[in-house]
Amino acid sequence: MNSLIINEKAAALVEQLAEGCTKATGFSSFSTTVYDTAWVAMVTKNFDRETRWLFPECFKFLLANQTDEGGWKSYASEVDGILNTMAALLALKMHADAPQYQDCPLPEDIQTRISKGSTALQGMLDHWDVEACIHVGFEILVPSLLQLLRELGLSFNIPREEALMALNHKKLAKFDPRMLYQKTCTTLIHSLEAFIDRIDFDRVSHHGAGGSMMGSPASTAAYLMHSSRWDDEAERYLSMVVASIKGKEHGGVPSAFPATTFMLSWAISTLLNNIFTLEELGWVNMRTIAGFLERELENGNGLVGFAPGFLEDADDTAKILLSLNALGRPTSPNAMIAAFESEDHFKTFQIERNPSFSANCNILNALLFVSEPNKYAPQILKATVFLCDLWYNGDAKDKWNLSKQYSRMLLAQALIRLLFLWDTGALGGELEDLIRDRLPIILTQILVRTLRDLDLSQCSEASAYAVLTLTYISSLPWLSTLESQISGAIGKGKKIVHDAVIAVTQPEYLWVEKVTYSSSILSETYCLAALKAQASSHAWGEAVQSLADISIKKLTKFTHFFSQLPLFSKGPQWKLQASLIEGYLFYPQLKRMSLDIFPRKDMAKDDYLEYIPLTWTACNNNQKTPLNANFLWDMMVISMLNYQADEYMEAVIGDKFANDLTSVKQLIHHLCETTSTSNNETNTSPEPNGDKTNGTKKRPHSDCNGDEPEEPAKRNRPETNSTSENRSAATSQPVTNGSAHNLSEVSQTLSRFINHILTHQHIAHSSTHDRSTLLNELRSFLLAHITQIGDNSSFASQSSTPKSLDQTSVFHTPDRSYFNWIHTTSAVHTSCPYSFAFVACLTGSSALGSKKDCFTGAEQKYLAQAMVRHLAAMCRQYNDYGSVARDRAEENVNSVNFAEFHEGEPGRDGEAGIKEALFGIAEYERECLGLTKGRLEKLVPRKVGDVLVLFVDVTDLYGQIYVARDIASRMR
Numbered sequence: 001m002n003s004l005i006i007n008e009k010a011a012a013l014v015e016q017l018a019e020g021c022t023k024a025t026g027f028s029s030f031s032t033t034v035y036d037t038a039w040v041a042m043v044t045k046n047f048d049r050e051t052r053w054l055f056p057e058c059f060k061f062l063l064a065n066q067t068d069e070g071g072w073k074s075y076a077s078e079v080d081g082i083l084n085t086m087a088a089l090l091a092l093k094m095h096a097d098a099p100q101y102q103d104c105p106l107p108e109d110i111q112t113r114i115s116k117g118s119t120a121l122q123g124m125l126d127h128w129d130v131e132a133c134i135h136v137g138f139e140i141l142v143p144s145l146l147q148l149l150r151e152l153g154l155s156f157n158i159p160r161e162e163a164l165m166a167l168n169h170k171k172l173a174k175f176d177p178r179m180l181y182q183k184t185c186t187t188l189i190h191s192l193e194a195f196i197d198r199i200d201f202d203r204v205s206h207h208g209a210g211g212s213m214m215g216s217p218a219s220t221a222a223y224l225m226h227s228s229r230w231d232d233e234a235e236r237y238l239s240m241v242v243a244s245i246k247g248k249e250h251g252g253v254p255s256a257f258p259a260t261t262f263m264l265s266w267a268i269s270t271l272l273n274n275i276f277t278l279e280e281l282g283w284v285n286m287r288t289i290a291g292f293l294e295r296e297l298e299n300g301n302g303l304v305g306f307a308p309g310f311l312e313d314a315d316d317t318a319k320i321l322l323s324l325n326a327l328g329r330p331t332s333p334n335a336m337i338a339a340f341e342s343e344d345h346f347k348t349f350q351i352e353r354n355p356s357f358s359a360n361c362n363i364l365n366a367l368l369f370v371s372e373p374n375k376y377a378p379q380i381l382k383a384t385v386f387l388c389d390l391w392y393n394g395d396a397k398d399k400w401n402l403s404k405q406y407s408r409m410l411l412a413q414a415l416i417r418l419l420f421l422w423d424t425g426a427l428g429g430e431l432e433d434l435i436r437d438r439l440p441i442i443l444t445q446i447l448v449r450t451l452r453d454l455d456l457s458q459c460s461e462a463s464a465y466a467v468l469t470l471t472y473i474s475s476l477p478w479l480s481t482l483e484s485q486i487s488g489a490i491g492k493g494k495k496i497v498h499d500a501v502i503a504v505t506q507p508e509y510l511w512v513e514k515v516t517y518s519s520s521i522l523s524e525t526y527c528l529a530a531l532k533a534q535a536s537s538h539a540w541g542e543a544v545q546s547l548a549d550i551s552i553k554k555l556t557k558f559t560h561f562f563s564q565l566p567l568f569s570k571g572p573q574w575k576l577q578a579s580l581i582e583g584y585l586f587y588p589q590l591k592r593m594s595l596d597i598f599p600r601k602d603m604a605k606d607d608y609l610e611y612i613p614l615t616w617t618a619c620n621n622n623q624k625t626p627l628n629a630n631f632l633w634d635m636m637v638i639s640m641l642n643y644q645a646d647e648y649m650e651a652v653i654g655d656k657f658a659n660d661l662t663s664v665k666q667l668i669h670h671l672c673e674t675t676s677t678s679n680n681e682t683n684t685s686p687e688p689n690g691d692k693t694n695g696t697k698k699r700p701h702s703d704c705n706g707d708e709p710e711e712p713a714k715r716n717r718p719e720t721n722s723t724s725e726n727r728s729a730a731t732s733q734p735v736t737n738g739s740a741h742n743l744s745e746v747s748q749t750l751s752r753f754i755n756h757i758l759t760h761q762h763i764a765h766s767s768t769h770d771r772s773t774l775l776n777e778l779r780s781f782l783l784a785h786i787t788q789i790g791d792n793s794s795f796a797s798q799s800s801t802p803k804s805l806d807q808t809s810v811f812h813t814p815d816r817s818y819f820n821w822i823h824t825t826s827a828v829h830t831s832c833p834y835s836f837a838f839v840a841c842l843t844g845s846s847a848l849g850s851k852k853d854c855f856t857g858a859e860q861k862y863l864a865q866a867m868v869r870h871l872a873a874m875c876r877q878y879n880d881y882g883s884v885a886r887d888r889a890e891e892n893v894n895s896v897n898f899a900e901f902h903e904g905e906p907g908r909d910g911e912a913g914i915k916e917a918l919f920g921i922a923e924y925e926r927e928c929l930g931l932t933k934g935r936l937e938k939l940v941p942r943k944v945g946d947v948l949v950l951f952v953d954v955t956d957l958y959g960q961i962y963v964a965r966d967i968a969s970r971m972r
Contacts, residue, residue, distance in 0.1 A: 001498050001531060007280045009501075010271060010528045013521070017264055018285035021292040025210070025240055026258025026307050029521040031507075032245060034072045035514055037061050037252045038087035039193060039218035040238055042094055043225055044101065054235070055242055056104035059095060061251030062088050063107060070116025071124065075509035076402055076516040078124065079133050079142075083515050085121045086145040087218075089114065093152045114154075122156050130160040130167070134399040136514050137187075139167035139353075140194040148196065171353050180204050185311045187349050190214040191514070193222035201226040209309035210258075211237030217253045218514070255513040261296055262306040264289055265319035267525040272326040273413070275532050290327045293320050302335025314340035314348050315359040315400075318366040325369045333366055337379055345386040346379075358398040360387055361410035368417045377428045384418060384431070387411060388438045391445075394628030403510050405453060405465040408446045412472045415439055423541045437589070440478060440547045441629060444582045447473050447482070448621050451489050452575065459508050460500030461523045464530035467493040475536035478548035478581060481555065485574040490535055497527045550584045562618060565960045567953060571622060579621040583614035590636055597752045598644035601651070611961070612639045619953040625946045631842065634760070635954070638838060641753060642831040648749065649785035656742050658793055661786050667747055668786070672779040675754045754778065757838060766841035767853045774841050777834035784829040788893070796891035808884065808911050811897040818898035822873045826895075830879075832872035832955055840864070843947045854944060863936040867948075870929040871955050877922035878959030881915055922959075 020027035041058035044051050053059060065072060072088045074081030095101075096110045107113070142164060146156060158164060180188060180195070181203040188195070189207045201223050204213075211233035213219040224234045241257045268289060271281060278286055296304050297320055303312035304320055317336045324331040340347045340363075348359040364383040367376045390396050391411065398407045421427045422435055446469065454466045467490055473479065474486050507523030509516045559577045562568050568576050590613060594606065613636050620626045657664050757763075757778055763771060795811050814821060827833060844854035855864045880887070880895040887894040895901070901914045933952060937945045 001501065003532070006528060006531050007276070009524075010276055010280065010532070011282045011285075013267070013524055013528065014271070014281045014285045014289070017267055017521070018288040020260060020263065021288055025244075026260040027263065028254055028257045028259040029263060029519045030254035030256055030259060030511075030513070031075075031509070031518040032061075032249045032252030033075075033255045033513075033515050033517060034062065034065055034084035034252075035087045036217040036221075036255050038084070038091040039221040040242065040253055041091045043221050043238065044098075045230070045235070051098075051101050053095070053101050053104040055238065055251075057242065057251035058253070059091065059104050061249075062091055063113075064251075066113060066117065067120075069120050070113070070118075071120030072117075074124075075518075077133070077135065078128050079135050079138050080509075080515040082121065082124050082128060083135075083138070083141060083145070085117060085124065086142070086149065089117045089121060089154060090145065090148055090152070092117065093149070093154060097152070118154055118156075125156055125158045128158070128160060130158075130163045134397065134402075135512055135516070136399075137171075137191040137194065138514070139164065139171050141191060141514065143168050144194040144196065167353075180207075185214065186351055187214075187311065189311070190216045190219055192216075192219040196222060196226060202228055205229070205231060208233060211235075211240075212257070214310055215256045215258060215307055216514075217241050217255070217257065255515060255517055256306070258307045260307045261293075261304050261316050261320065263519075263521050264293060265316055265323050266522060268293075269319050269322040269326060270525050270529050272323065273529070275529050278327070286327065290324065290329060293324055294329065294331075296320065297324070297331065302332070303339055311349065312339065313359075314346050315356065315362055318359070318362040321366040322362070322369055325366075325371070330371045333370060333376065336363070336366070337376070341379060341382070344382065346383060354399065355386075356399055357387070357390055357396055357407050358400055358410050361407070361414050364414045365410070365417065368414065368421060373421055374427055377430060380418070380427070381431055381434070384415075384434060387414070388434065388442060391442050392438070392629040392633075394630070398512075400512050401510055402512060402516060403459075403462045403465060405450065405462050405469065406510070408450055409465040409469045409472075412443065412446050412469045415443055416472045419540075419544055420538070423544045436547060440476075441582065441585045443473055443476060444479065444578065444585060445626075445629065447479060447486070448575065448578045448582065449626065451485065451578070452621070454489050454493055457493075458496060459510075460497050460505065461508050461510055461526055463493045463496040464523075464526040467497065467530035468526070468533055471533040471535050475538040475540065477540055477545050478550055478585070479578075481552060481581070482574060482578055485578075487535060494531055497530050501527050501531070548581075548585055550581060555580055555584070558614060561964070562614070565957065565964065567622070567957050567960060568618065575621055576618060579618040580614050582621070583617040586613035586617065586633065586636060589633075590640055593637070594640065594644075597641060597756055598648045598749060600644070600647065606643070608643050609640060612636050612643075615639075615954055615957050615961075619950055619957055622953065623946060623950055625942075627946060627950055631947075634762075634842065635835075635839070635951075638757075638835055639954075641756065642835065645753060645782070645785070645831070649782075649789065652746065652749075653786065654789045654792070657746075658789060661790055663743060664746065665783060665786050667743065668750065668779060668782045671747065671751050671754050672758075672775060672782075675751070675758050750782070754782075757834075760838075760841075762842050762845050763838075765845035765851065767844055767851050769853050770837070770841045770844050774834065774837040777828075777837040780828045781831055781834040784825055787825060788829055791893050792891065795893045795897065808888070808896050808902075808914060810899050810902050811893055812899075814893075814898065818895065818900045821898070822876065822895065823869055826876045827869050827872035830872045830876050832875060833868050836864075836868045836871075836951060839947060839951055843944055855940065860936065860939050863932055863939070867929060867932040867936055867952075870925050870932060871952055874922050874925035874929055875955050875959040875962075877918055877925065879962040881918050881922065882962035882965065884911065884915065 037058045040055050041053070041062055043054045045054045046052075062072075066088070067073070071081055072084035074084070092110065092114050095104065095106060096114060099106055142158075146158075149156065175188075177195075177199045179186060180192075180199055183206065185207055189204070190213065192199075192201070192204065192213055204223065205227065207213060208220075208223075208231070209215075211220070211231075213223050213234075217238060220234050220237060224231055224238070238253075241253050242251070244257070245252055245254075268286075272278075296308060297317075299308070300312055302317070304316050305311045305313055306316050314336055317340075318333075321331050321333055321336065339350075345355050346360050346363045348356045360383050364380065364387065367373060367380050367383065370376065373380065387396075396407045396411065397404065401407070418427070418431070419435065419439060422431060450466050450469045450473075454463065457463050457466065470486055470490050470493070474483070474490075479486070501524075507518040507520050509518045511517050511519055511522065555577065558580050559573065562576055562580065563571075563573060587610065590609060594600075594609060600606065613632075616632050616636050616639070620632060653661075653664055758771075758775065763774070766774075791811075791814070794813050795809075798809065798812055816825070840854035844852050855861045877895055884894055884896055895918050896911070896914045901917055929952070933948070937948065940948065
């Protein structure tokens with residue numbers, strides 16, 4: 001489709017919008033819904049002592065749309081089918097119970113329809129994920145409908161009723177019927193059907209606007225049904241809405257009518273966002289629309305709702321501000337700020353259960369497009385911090401649109417505009433830390449997820465969102481190596497959109513009301529904008545150029561190296577490269593805090609530090625459901641600390657306390673117990689990673705310079721079976737035979753490490769069981785290092801130790817078999833079990849709810865422990881396989897030093913044969929890991945399963961790296 005045709009279609013759309021402005025009734029392009037239609041079908045009216053159904057065509061619509069299974073459509077989510085079927089069943093039962101009413105004959109199979117509908121509804125309720133639902137008012141609508149159906153003899157069970165009623169009580173905690181009787185309007189007016197038998201409908205008549213109850217046919221129908229005084233204006237409103245739907249959908253009604261302001265502001269702000277010119281859209285029609293929007297804003301004293309006369313909201317107000325400023329009509333946001341600004345975000349309505357991600361994006365955009373944005377720097381900062389925090393926490397799901405890409409598109413648009421203003425000096429310096437710290441990471445994550453999802457998408461409107469997102473992001477300097485991939489994705493997305501526009505396909509159900517709906521106007525708007533949009537060629541200034549300093553040569557070498565590993569050998573190259581770019585954006589903050597806990601005296605360059613963020617971002621983007629940035633950051637820090645604990649134990653404890661390890665063991669017991677006790681008493685949750693500024697940690701600029709990745713490496717690995725250690729000194733201050741001064745330094749260092757783990761901000765919200773497991777695994781991890789120091793010392797002192805570096809010695813004095821050692825001492829020493837316990841605490845508290853066990857029941861807990869032991873053993877064996885020479889040089893115990901590898905297996909002579917045997921055992925552990933992990937994944941919730949898969953992949957990746965390279969630091 002050429003540019004001329006696109007311009008013509010856009011101009012025709014604008015003409016349609018301008019015509020809508022002139023209609024006294026307003027307009028809407030919302031799709032019809034069974035839910036609202038059912039409510040309208042239940043309205044009756046008395047005519048000369050005779051009661052009739054007022055809208056028989058709506059009842060016919062319900063009959064025509066009942067599915068073969070007995071229920072009614074689930075447009076795009078579970079709750080759609082539930083609400084549609086509940087309301088339709090209510091209408092069918094009311095009609096069946098009143099056969100004497102005229103003008104609406106009952107079908108012969110009405111009872112069969114009711115029976116099949118009831119069975120279908122119960123099946124929907126049995127599988128409903130209540131907590132995942134975001135639709136408007138479902139938490140008050142579903143309980144109310146259940147009660148109304150029960151009164152008519154139809155009862156249903158909800159397995160997750162406790163969760164539903166918790167949301168219901170939260171929503172209605174401060175509800176008082178008098179709220180609805182007052183002059184001030186609330187969003188509850190849009191859902192009056194939820195308050196049947198709870199309010200006096202005669203006392204809400206003053207909320208009618210154009211005959212409707214806040215534009216809701218369902219709410220208006222409920223009002224008309226339960227008011228003792230007939231409201232002719234409400235009847236005219238419903239008649240008008242029913243009559244407005246023509247063709248095969250006649251008899252159905254939309255979930256909202258009119259939606260004039262919403263339609264206009266969304267369409268115009270989207271078309272004008274550096275995509276279409278006023279000339280292309282048509283001056284005359286655009287002036288008509290601009291005049292309408294200005295009048296609406298003036299009539300509402302700077303605030304508007306989704307249609308004239310309706311409750312004001314920040315979302316529609318922001319879109320009007322954005323539209324008018326784009327039209328060259330400067331408009332102040334002061335009224336919006338005064339009405340909707342709260343302590344840490346902007347509210348959509350004065351009363352709402354949870355904030356809206358998209359509304360805050362739209363508000364931020366509106367503030368960034370005013371003539372002097374610097375005047376609103378505090379509000380811009382507030383909205384940006386709020387959005388960045390939600391993104392980092394994985395809560396960027398919007399409550400007004402089901403597509404994840406919609407949220408990404410809005411956030412990308414706002415953040416790119418923010419970068420532009422900051423780059424040109426139009427914003428103050430208070431935003432700099434936030435911009436440097438988080439924006440490059442967020443925008444890169446948006447890019448990766450947009451590219452990935454576009455590969456799977458065939459939805460035209462969501463593809464349009466993706467195209468617009470990519471055009472916003474395309475010019476960012478640190479993404480230049482992905483230019484061809486971005487360009488190709490834009491082309492693919494445009495083809496999906498183009499084909500849908502040519503075929504005049506029905507718009508997808510993406511938008512959220514009480515049930516999901518589609519909109520022909522919105523769909524066409526985004527599709528035309530996507531077809532017209534071009535990748536940005538903006539030349540960024542020095543400020544943005546300095547946000548990321550990534551060596552292209554080093555990036556290329558790492559991409560090549562990772563692509564050779566089994567985990568990434570079959571994946572697309574672009575995704576790996578983009579993931580490594582994302583990892584490098586995390587690297588400066590990791591480098592910044594690398595000396596916060598462990599000193600690094602007498603250690604070589606920490607080559608492993610560069611690998612850590614890369615391993616987490618690469619594996620995360622390999623998952624079906626990537627985890628959030630906060631989780632990635634926490635695990636990057638834990639990974640770094642684990643390497644540093646290895647180094648510290650070997651370089652400091654092994655050097656200064658080799659003859660007094662008992663004192664260090666006692667110290668570890670003491671610190672673990674006292675830290676745990678103190679944490680339980682105070683129940684504090686300090687920030688684990690330092691101070692925060694403007695909601696984010698300060699981090700320096702990237703120092704990822706250098707031409708090549710350091711020759712990789714493996715960890716120093718002291719290991720031990722800590723369960724056999726003496727714990728008699730656990731609650732008393734240890735006594736040392738060595739230097740009290742040196743032990744004091746050790747105490748301070750280990751105390752910082754233990755405190756960081758046990759007082760992490762999310763650990764306080766984890767369950768008692770998970771916290772206890774973490775404490776025990778952390779203590780075992782530290783004690784394992786001490787025992788390994790002793791083992792290494794014993795091994796090094798053997799008189800038979802060869803001086804040649806090409807011979808493998810036998811460890812003559814182990815206190816256990818190789819099998820026992822690899823599954824106890826060695827597994828604990830890898831840090832895998834304690835790190836997994838840390839992950840379980842984070843996951844249980846965030847994914848399942850405060851104080852909930854991550855794994856529940858004997859089977860889950862057993863399999864989780866078995867899985868992590870197989871994982872740790874496998875990774876250690878790969879580790880040993882890749883570092884035989886290094887361990888020999890440093891005289892550390894390696895798997896190949898155990899006698900079992902020297903018992904002359906046929907065909908396995910010399911070191912090559914020994915390593916082959918070790919690799920074979922590691923592959924056996926992989927098989928065990930796969931079996932255990934597969935069984936566990938079937939038992940746990942999806943959110944827990946996602947974390948489990950990522951943790952296993954990252955740990956496995958380190959094993960694969962060790963086979964190829966050795967990335968640990970050595971003592972100088």
